[in-house]
Amino acid sequence: MDEMTKGAPQENVGILNSNSFDMSDLDTLDGELRDLVARRSVLGPCYRLFYQRPLHLVRGRGTRLFDADGTEYLDMYNNIPSIGHSNPVVTDAVTRQLGLINTHTRYVHENILDYADELVATLPGPIDRVMFMLSGSEANDLAVRCAQLYTGGEGIIVTAEAYHGNTALVSGLSPSIGHNVAMSRTMRMIPTPDTYRLGTDEIGGWMCERIAEQIADMRRHGIEFAGVLFDSIFSSDGVIPGASGFLKPVIDLVHAEGGVYIADEVQPGFCRTGKAFWGFARHGIEPDIVTMGKPMANGIPCSAMAIRHEVLDAFAERNPYFNTFAGNPVSMAAAQAVLRYMKGEHLLEHVDRIGDELLAEMRRAAADHPAIGDVRGTGLFAGVDIVVPGTTEPDRALAVRLIEKLREHRVLISLCGPYGNVLKIRPPLVFDEDDLVFFIEALDRSLAELDA
Amino acid sequence: MDEMTKGAPQENVGILNSNSFDMSDLDTLDGELRDLVARRSVLGPCYRLFYQRPLHLVRGRGTRLFDADGTEYLDMYNNIPSIGHSNPVVTDAVTRQLGLINTHTRYVHENILDYADELVATLPGPIDRVMFMLSGSEANDLAVRCAQLYTGGEGIIVTAEAYHGNTALVSGLSPSIGHNVAMSRTMRMIPTPDTYRLGTDEIGGWMCERIAEQIADMRRHGIEFAGVLFDSIFSSDGVIPGASGFLKPVIDLVHAEGGVYIADEVQPGFCRTGKAFWGFARHGIEPDIVTMGKPMANGIPCSAMAIRHEVLDAFAERNPYFNTFAGNPVSMAAAQAVLRYMKGEHLLEHVDRIGDELLAEMRRAAADHPAIGDVRGTGLFAGVDIVVPGTTEPDRALAVRLIEKLREHRVLISLCGPYGNVLKIRPPLVFDEDDLVFFIEALDRSLAELDA
Numbered sequence: 001m002d003e004m005t006k007g008a009p010q011e012n013v014g015i016l017n018s019n020s021f022d023m024s025d026l027d028t029l030d031g032e033l034r035d036l037v038a039r040r041s042v043l044g045p046c047y048r049l050f051y052q053r054p055l056h057l058v059r060g061r062g063t064r065l066f067d068a069d070g071t072e073y074l075d076m077y078n079n080i081p082s083i084g085h086s087n088p089v090v091t092d093a094v095t096r097q098l099g100l101i102n103t104h105t106r107y108v109h110e111n112i113l114d115y116a117d118e119l120v121a122t123l124p125g126p127i128d129r130v131m132f133m134l135s136g137s138e139a140n141d142l143a144v145r146c147a148q149l150y151t152g153g154e155g156i157i158v159t160a161e162a163y164h165g166n167t168a169l170v171s172g173l174s175p176s177i178g179h180n181v182a183m184s185r186t187m188r189m190i191p192t193p194d195t196y197r198l199g200t201d202e203i204g205g206w207m208c209e210r211i212a213e214q215i216a217d218m219r220r221h222g223i224e225f226a227g228v229l230f231d232s233i234f235s236s237d238g239v240i241p242g243a244s245g246f247l248k249p250v251i252d253l254v255h256a257e258g259g260v261y262i263a264d265e266v267q268p269g270f271c272r273t274g275k276a277f278w279g280f281a282r283h284g285i286e287p288d289i290v291t292m293g294k295p296m297a298n299g300i301p302c303s304a305m306a307i308r309h310e311v312l313d314a315f316a317e318r319n320p321y322f323n324t325f326a327g328n329p330v331s332m333a334a335a336q337a338v339l340r341y342m343k344g345e346h347l348l349e350h351v352d353r354i355g356d357e358l359l360a361e362m363r364r365a366a367a368d369h370p371a372i373g374d375v376r377g378t379g380l381f382a383g384v385d386i387v388v389p390g391t392t393e394p395d396r397a398l399a400v401r402l403i404e405k406l407r408e409h410r411v412l413i414s415l416c417g418p419y420g421n422v423l424k425i426r427p428p429l430v431f432d433e434d435d436l437v438f439f440i441e442a443l444d445r446s447l448a449e450l451d452a
Numbered sequence: 453m454d455e456m457t458k459g460a461p462q463e464n465v466g467i468l469n470s471n472s473f474d475m476s477d478l479d480t481l482d483g484e485l486r487d488l489v490a491r492r493s494v495l496g497p498c499y500r501l502f503y504q505r506p507l508h509l510v511r512g513r514g515t516r517l518f519d520a521d522g523t524e525y526l527d528m529y530n531n532i533p534s535i536g537h538s539n540p541v542v543t544d545a546v547t548r549q550l551g552l553i554n555t556h557t558r559y560v561h562e563n564i565l566d567y568a569d570e571l572v573a574t575l576p577g578p579i580d581r582v583m584f585m586l587s588g589s590e591a592n593d594l595a596v597r598c599a600q601l602y603t604g605g606e607g608i609i610v611t612a613e614a615y616h617g618n619t620a621l622v623s624g625l626s627p628s629i630g631h632n633v634a635m636s637r638t639m640r641m642i643p644t645p646d647t648y649r650l651g652t653d654e655i656g657g658w659m660c661e662r663i664a665e666q667i668a669d670m671r672r673h674g675i676e677f678a679g680v681l682f683d684s685i686f687s688s689d690g691v692i693p694g695a696s697g698f699l700k701p702v703i704d705l706v707h708a709e710g711g712v713y714i715a716d717e718v719q720p721g722f723c724r725t726g727k728a729f730w731g732f733a734r735h736g737i738e739p740d741i742v743t744m745g746k747p748m749a750n751g752i753p754c755s756a757m758a759i760r761h762e763v764l765d766a767f768a769e770r771n772p773y774f775n776t777f778a779g780n781p782v783s784m785a786a787a788q789a790v791l792r793y794m795k796g797e798h799l800l801e802h803v804d805r806i807g808d809e810l811l812a813e814m815r816r817a818a819a820d821h822p823a824i825g826d827v828r829g830t831g832l833f834a835g836v837d838i839v840v841p842g843t844t845e846p847d848r849a850l851a852v853r854l855i856e857k858l859r860e861h862r863v864l865i866s867l868c869g870p871y872g873n874v875l876k877i878r879p880p881l882v883f884d885e886d887d888l889v890f891f892i893e894a895l896d897r898s899l900a901e902l903d904a
Contacts, residue, residue: 039565042572044581044764046773047557056560060553078555080776091550098543101512102751103530106501108508113491120494129496134586134753135777141619166773167593168621180770294776299554301586301753301777312496318632321498321618324532324746325587325753 019403019415021049029053032068050414051407060085063428063435065412074438076406076413079381079426082270082295083341090298093337094330102330105132105322111332118339122277123306124286130306132327136266136293137165139303142321143289144169144229146307147260150288150314153224154186157214157259161192161237161418164229164264173229176236186223188214192237192418196374196385197392201243207250215257227260227288232279235267238417239383239424241376244275247283260311263287266303267381270295271342271429274352274379282378295429297334301325347429354431355379361440368444371398371452380431383416384423389452394419402446409442471855471867473501481505484520502866504856512537515880515887517864526890528858528865528879531833534722534747535793536882542750545789549782556776557584563784570791574729575758576738582758584779588718588745589617591755594773595741596621596681598759599712602740602766605676606638609666609711613644613870615688616681616716625681628688638675640666644689644870648826648837649844653695659702667709679712679740684731687719690869691835691876693828696727699735712763715739718755719833722747723794723881726804726831734830747881749786753777799881806883807831813892820896823850823904832883835868836875841904846871854898861894 021037023045029037033056040047049055055073059066062084065073075085083089097111105112116130133139148154156173158164163176171177172184183189190210195201215225232247234240251261268279269292275282278290288311293303303326315321325331342348359377362384366372373387385392386399399421406413416424427435473489475497481489485508492499501507507525511518514536517525527537535541549563557564568582585591600606608625610616615628623629624636635641642662647653667677684699686692703713720731721744727734730742740763745755755778767773777783794800811829814836818824825839837844838851851873858865868876879887 033560036560036562036565039569040560042565042568042580042582043557043779044583044759044761045768046583046764046771048772048774049560050558054560057553057555058561060555065553065555080556081554085553085555086551088551091547094550095543095547098546099538099540101509101517101537102533103509103512103517103537104532105495105499108485108488108492108501108506109510110488113488113494116494117491128494130494131496131498135590135775137775138587138590138619145620166775167590167619168597169619171771177772178770299777299780299782301783307496309496312498316497318630319498319623320500320629322500323587323589323618325751327495328751328753330751331753 019050019400021051021054025052032056052404055412063431071410073410073412074427074435074442076411076425076427076439078428079267079272080294080299082272082429083298083338083347084428084430087298087341089337089341090300090334093333094300097330097333100329102328104324105327109329111329111336112327115332115336115339118336119304120306123290126286126308127290127306129309129312130304131321133303133305133323134301134326135165135303136264136291137167137170138323139266139291139293139305140164140170140229140262140264141167143262143291143305143307144173146289146305146311146315147227147262149318150311151224151226151258151260153226153258155218155223155225156184156187157211157228158187158189159192159230159234159237160189162229162231163236186218188218190214193234193240193242194238195240195242195376202246203242204246204249207246208253211250211253225257225259227262228254229262229264231264231267232283233268233273233378233381235381235424236416238385238422239377239381241273241282241378244282245284247280247285251285260288261285262289262291264291266291266293267426271348271351272379272381272426274348274355277348296338297331298338300331300334302331302335351379351429354433354436358382358436361436362443365440365444365447369447369452371395371447377425380427380429382425384425385417386421386423394421396421398450398452399423401450402452405446405450406442409446411439411442471502471852473503473506477504484508503859507864515883523862525862525864526879526887526894528863528877528891530880531719531724531878532746532751534724534881535750535790535799536880539750539793541789541793542752542786545785546752546782549785552781554780554782557779561781563781563788564779567784567788567791570788571756572758575742578738578760579742579758581761581764582756583773584783585755585757585775586753586778587617588716588743588755589619589622590775591718591743591745591757592616592622592681592714592716593619595714595743595757595759596625598741598757598763598767599679599714601770602763603676603678603710603712605678605710607670607675607677608636608639609663609680610639610641611644611682611686611689612641613689614681614683638670640670642666645686645692645694646690647692647694647828654698655694656698656701659698660705663702663705677709677711679714680706681714681716683716683719684735685720685725685830685833687833687876688868690837690874691829691833693725693734693830696734697736699732699737703737712740713737714741714743716743718743718745719878723800723803724831724833724878726800726807729800748790749783750790752783752786754783754787803831803881806885806888810834810888813888814895817892817896817899821899821904823847823899829877832879832881834877836877837869838873838875846873848873850902850904851875853902854904857898857902858894861898863891863894
């Protein structure tokens, strides 16, 4: 899942109410930055830049990023460089393998096998096959087809603000892309499981009811149910961990109705949500298919679909599949370096501990700042819901100003959720105590300066 | 375009008549190779290995590949490591950039801009925008949607053995994937433009007639014509260069009918076909969209869609697009290193010269070997059509035996075309005189040993 910057639909109407740069503001920039931003016209209008004054980043190390002027920022946003920007273990692995060989999977190579074995060992037993792709989009595109061929159905259920990728198939299953993009005719949506506004973290029953309704609606339209495609922390819906275990009855229902559960772990996977290596594991459930990407190789393009062999066989019987660059020895060396670093440095335990501290500190800050309506999260993935004080009404304009203010205080962050008002907090997993202090101070000051 | 190994449809019936390894032959292998191949079951049944005894490659340099036993092979097949296996200019560029920063396109970075400008400068003037992806599949998936939104039509025409990628959308436009895979209901096919069996390289008129028929058939079914998606050397159709210029009337017709011409340059682009940097340029035509991938960054995942801004605008008006890893500073550094190497080393002129020599030598060999029915090609992309002597009847079984025999003589190659009988010849572009002598000797001896 290559998630969208929140605000895409609104940007179609007016870009000003988001934290994306508006190209008509080009003349507010000057010097080299203006020239560089102007040159981006060659990339066409789909490309977006963060911030009213875009960032020209030239260097990164650990949790820190440096712009062309030498200004240092704490990165609270980027979940791809999960083991830290420019981690030398990845550079070394890539450099070494590039000096040897970098071909495709029609020749035998150890790297893909060693990594596949190590990866499958992190997953529940029934998930015994793994195929490699380059992006979360490619992984979800294939996963949906596997679910459809296995069940014989076409209907997929997603949440109302889901983002699952950019191919034709998965764009049509990504309502957060925007209201102008036609959704797949055979997909159905359930509302964002907004625990804050629903007033409870125990939303399993609520979600079961809505899924049952949508399955019934599909069948009424002659569409057979193929399954659900869920991110277990509902990242683009606004980072919603919910109570551990709430997805258990939901997935039981999906299976009882003959559907497949595709866990989109592109964001929650690889220690991000703490408690367990995978986001779904907090709920004591077993997916039929798991897709993954972003942090997998710390920025070297790499993604995968792990799957129960029975489900894959339904696809493989009729479809060959080849992906030129995927699973190549260089990407696999990078992915292996990441996984070994995570294990060697006990990142999961670190994420558990520091993630809890981060949540506790943010909740403490919330007591002083009525604009913080909700702080929720697990591990190093948190959402901070910015509201009109004393209400649960989302305050997107304030959230956008807060993003810009935090940038002044040298913290990079972004927004998500259906109202675009939720701080999306997911620093590199090597985030430490100093980073925590730095972030909380910046958050506190920024809110104070905004009288929020 | 991540092309398939020829033989996919037949493999569904019986794998023995292809040059893919049959997993039921596992016990014919021994030692480490057997163990490695057995371990590939974790990857599931979609993965294929070349050769009856798969190759375990551990090192590459220039045009040469080395297996675990130290055996050296001349690589006549792999078009990804276009500037040579393990070219240090790529390793150095990647290593340097990985040590600095590797983020996404929502921050400003020079690499994507420098590369985009250099790339657009190689294309016809009207193609003034470029967007980056990771695979040819992703590029074609987006290109088709741009063509559809621009024209308001859905109907795409491809050739009968085309391969344009592995996403749901472009799989449905890739008939070479196999007879068991459902093609898109709105696509139409024209027959493989088999110049050899048609008896002429001047097939523009022939192709125009067939396209006109298919457009008429689409309209009869209420499907509006959106355009054609053609590889200008028809790689998976059997490597068919045809006469320079034959595509001119074809593309004129496409435009007259309101369609968009998507040039799938994943294989013919980047000097491969000689004469010009792009494969379509041999025909004096201007595509509306150009997709590219494979050789672009010498194996670091990187692809792109270059497009006329009017065509892109129709998509961009309604659709945001973000691709997490695409256009990152590391991929762009690698792609830039490749492009600069191509220019600095005058690879286009080299490909022109050595490609002509290679064709001349293969034609000389054909005179001695009646199994060679046709030698065709341009630049360093050639097809050798293996037939029953004295006829134009394809001899696939012989072609498979030839592939294996060539491997004994230390040459790696594969097959393509609707009958799976055409040697697909596309060595790294740094292929030199010594390689040429080595290859021609191996080809001559292999055919002699097969009494062909």
